[in-house]
Amino acid sequence: MSVLRLAVPTPLRRLFDYLPPAELSEQELAGLKPGIRVRVPFGRRELIAILVDVAEQSTVPTEQLKAALEILDSEALLPQSLQTLCHWSSDYYQHPIGEVFSAALPKRLRKGLPVQEQGEAAWQLSDRGKGLPEGALPRSPKQAAALALLQQQTQVSTATMKAQGISTAVLRSLREKSLIEACTMPIAPQAGISREGLPLNDDQRQAVEGIAATLGEFQCHLLEGVTGSGKTEVYLQLISHCLAQGLQALVLVPEIGLSPQTLDRFRERFDAHIVVLHSGLAEGQRYRAWEAARSGAAHIVIGTRSAVFTPLAKPGLIVVDEEHDSSYKQQDGFRYSARDLSIKRGQLHNCPVVLGSATPALESLHNAQQGRYWHFQLPQRAGGATLPQIQCLDIRREPLQAGFSATLLARIAEVLQQGDQVLLFLNRRGYAPSLQCHDCGWVAECQSCDARLTLHLRQRQLRCHHCAAYRALPNRCPDCHSSQLLTTGVGTEQAERLLQQHFTQWPTYRVDSDSMRGRYAMEELAAQVNLGEPCLLLGTQMLTKGHHFPKVSLVAVMDADALLFSADFRGEERMAQLLTQVAGRAGRAGRPGQVILQTHHPDHPAVQAMLHQSYAEQAERLLAQRKANGLPPAGQLIMLRSDCVDAATGEEFLLQLRRQFEAEPISGCQLIGPLPSPMPRRQGRHRSQLMLSATGRPAALRAAPRLVALAEALPKARGLNWTIDVDPSELS
Ligand SMILES: Nc1ncnc2c1ncn2[C@@H]1O[C@H](COP(=O)(O)OP(=O)(O)OP(=O)(O)O)[C@@H](O)[C@H]1O
Ligand SMILES: [Zn+2]
Numbered sequence: 001m002s003v004l005r006l007a008v009p010t011p012l013r014r015l016f017d018y019l020p021p022a023e024l025s026e027q028e029l030a031g032l033k034p035g036i037r038v039r040v041p042f043g044r045r046e047l048i049a050i051l052v053d054v055a056e057q058s059t060v061p062t063e064q065l066k067a068a069l070e071i072l073d074s075e076a077l078l079p080q081s082l083q084t085l086c087h088w089s090s091d092y093y094q095h096p097i098g099e100v101f102s103a104a105l106p107k108r109l110r111k112g113l114p115v116q117e118q119g120e121a122a123w124q125l126s127d128r129g130k131g132l133p134e135g136a137l138p139r140s141p142k143q144a145a146a147l148a149l150l151q152q153q154t155q156v157s158t159a160t161m162k163a164q165g166i167s168t169a170v171l172r173s174l175r176e177k178s179l180i181e182a183c184t185m186p187i188a189p190q191a192g193i194s195r196e197g198l199p200l201n202d203d204q205r206q207a208v209e210g211i212a213a214t215l216g217e218f219q220c221h222l223l224e225g226v227t228g229s230g231k232t233e234v235y236l237q238l239i240s241h242c243l244a245q246g247l248q249a250l251v252l253v254p255e256i257g258l259s260p261q262t263l264d265r266f267r268e269r270f271d272a273h274i275v276v277l278h279s280g281l282a283e284g285q286r287y288r289a290w291e292a293a294r295s296g297a298a299h300i301v302i303g304t305r306s307a308v309f310t311p312l313a314k315p316g317l318i319v320v321d322e323e324h325d326s327s328y329k330q331q332d333g334f335r336y337s338a339r340d341l342s343i344k345r346g347q348l349h350n351c352p353v354v355l356g357s358a359t360p361a362l363e364s365l366h367n368a369q370q371g372r373y374w375h376f377q378l379p380q381r382a383g384g385a386t387l388p389q390i391q392c393l394d395i396r397r398e399p400l401q402a403g404f405s406a407t408l409l410a411r412i413a414e415v416l417q418q419g420d421q422v423l424l425f426l427n428r429r430g431y432a433p434s435l436q437c438h439d440c441g442w443v444a445e446c447q448s449c450d451a452r453l454t455l456h457l458r459q460r461q462l463r464c465h466h467c468a469a470y471r472a473l474p475n476r477c478p479d480c481h482s483s484q485l486l487t488t489g490v491g492t493e494q495a496e497r498l499l500q501q502h503f504t505q506w507p508t509y510r511v512d513s514d515s516m517r518g519r520y521a522m523e524e525l526a527a528q529v530n531l532g533e534p535c536l537l538l539g540t541q542m543l544t545k546g547h548h549f550p551k552v553s554l555v556a557v558m559d560a561d562a563l564l565f566s567a568d569f570r571g572e573e574r575m576a577q578l579l580t581q582v583a584g585r586a587g588r589a590g591r592p593g594q595v596i597l598q599t600h601h602p603d604h605p606a607v608q609a610m611l612h613q614s615y616a617e618q619a620e621r622l623l624a625q626r627k628a629n630g631l632p633p634a635g636q637l638i639m640l641r642s643d644c645v646d647a648a649t650g651e652e653f654l655l656q657l658r659r660q661f662e663a664e665p666i667s668g669c670q671l672i673g674p675l676p677s678p679m680p681r682r683q684g685r686h687r688s689q690l691m692l693s694a695t696g697r698p699a700a701l702r703a704a705p706r707l708v709a710l711a712e713a714l715p716k717a718r719g720l721n722w723t724i725d726v727d728p729s730e731l732s
Contacts, residue, residue: 006049009098017058035076104309122185129179193271194240207376223356225378227584247316254325260523277303308338323355329729359577366633388586388593402498403490420553429512430454432487437477448684511539555586636700639728647686654690668699
């Protein structure tokens, strides 16, 4: 007797056995392929599952097995290599396989809708049209031409008709006469054509030649190139090698790095079918892009994190741009790292993977040093631009206006007067991060989180940046009714006001998630700024990623102190990356750039390092510290988090887990905690964490399934949730 072994989208970490649908013949059963969708009853619902295997028998007694309802596909939706990637991810991240498959499929298919062959709108003769006697063509010459075309070729695309001067109006009137009918024509994959690239400098050429030599085999490459060194040009030329071999390229970009400028560079370079996959797409658009990638019609697939699961008919190259970026790690649900999975994918497809960054993650540098990755360096800016000078501006005892020192304001004025642009980095949106009563000390706090509320003056609201809570801005203190409410700290909204008042002649553009709503906001802004008129750009991290503003010659970090004193062991690495990236926006074309860090801690070692060391030198020092402390990449971490409405339950659960794990310890593994999370209460839930530190991958690979098995076996208190995070990127 045959049993269908299925991955069902549920939070349970196991496969489910079902009997085949009753009407399925033996022959049909033998033809079932892993990777097809099956509709199954599950509790009171119906779910869409993925077939993993057809087994001879089940461990569940036959009478308890339910029958599947319907087989939805004849061919696997995902190629074998991607199915393997899903299984591997499920094991590695200890995430339920059903949910992993869901993450890999577009919503349309998850809902059970049929696979749609993608085609081009076209026309063919109707039966009446076919029966038209010779010489009985319509009198209109255009209509006659259209019919003549269709008599020669069975189907002609609307685009071809247009190229022949036949308008849609002509085609419509032929359809009204029932002579022709609409149809879809399969898109014949065409060769992607590359236009000529820039002449490469020696470093770029070495990288392109070295990496291109590995097309057709698996090899991971680290492309470490300072900001503006022309990494993108290296990707473009590698992709053109890839297209020349008839292969597809997958390019991953950080969530907010998918700038229109980047896309334009691809579109200008290639006469090829380029599809884009990101979270802002409508369901239908996403599906069409996915299908084009899967069928091989798309030559280049550019996407954010989840695009790492896009099937490719002829995979040739994977590029991960800004590989250090934290948006590659999913922070909830299925907590995978798209960078790490792309390397696994390269292995499965036998294709090279390029990790590119000006500020590579310590993990990647470590792998390069160990000889696992080939390491290519671009130490100079391309096209003759020089790297900017970084200075620190000691603001102790300096009066500040909305976070600006007089010295900085004067410097900004000079640059604007010279006709250049200024970029100001302030990583805090809103007007002020805190509101306090001057008389009684009351502080506006979120009722559900251990966090202060941010003042948004334009909307006259207090908002929590950790949950959706907001309330109207009070006029008086709710405790003592004093009207003396004061703000502390400065956000972008406040800094923007000051700039507008101070620099009336020049426009200020604010770039943060409040001001950049709408899909085209960033695109329009970039176009405006690149007209080259002097202006002020003020923004959060959004402004720092991948943008190329050639006229910016001064970059100022308004509050460098906000980046110091992080509790996370990655704090200093992140600071060095962020500041190097921000600084890298200055002086990208010809004119030398200048970077100013405003700080109260000019002697802090991290600030000093920014002034006197390159990122590579800082990374070397930080890596040595990590090794000394057994922290990643020298060791591996696994985080177990619990959350519950009351504080004690979660902690008790993690404590039990620790005891059970330690009853039979795994060598090379050490548990730390349970401890309250850095933000102990969020959205009304108390959060605790238990961290496992392993000396290396083998120990971690043994520990992860064991922790999950123990946690699943523990009695679960009402309302308690727990999650596992393998290779956590944030310790919060
Ligand atoms: N070989 C070259 N000759 C002349 N100009 C070049 C060359 N390569 C790149 N450039 C130019 O240098 C500028 C910076 O290049 P690019 O944006 O590719 O750098 P990047 O390393 O990707 O930068 P970042 O990491 O800061 O985003 C671009 O204007 C690009 O056109
Ligand atoms: Zn909140």
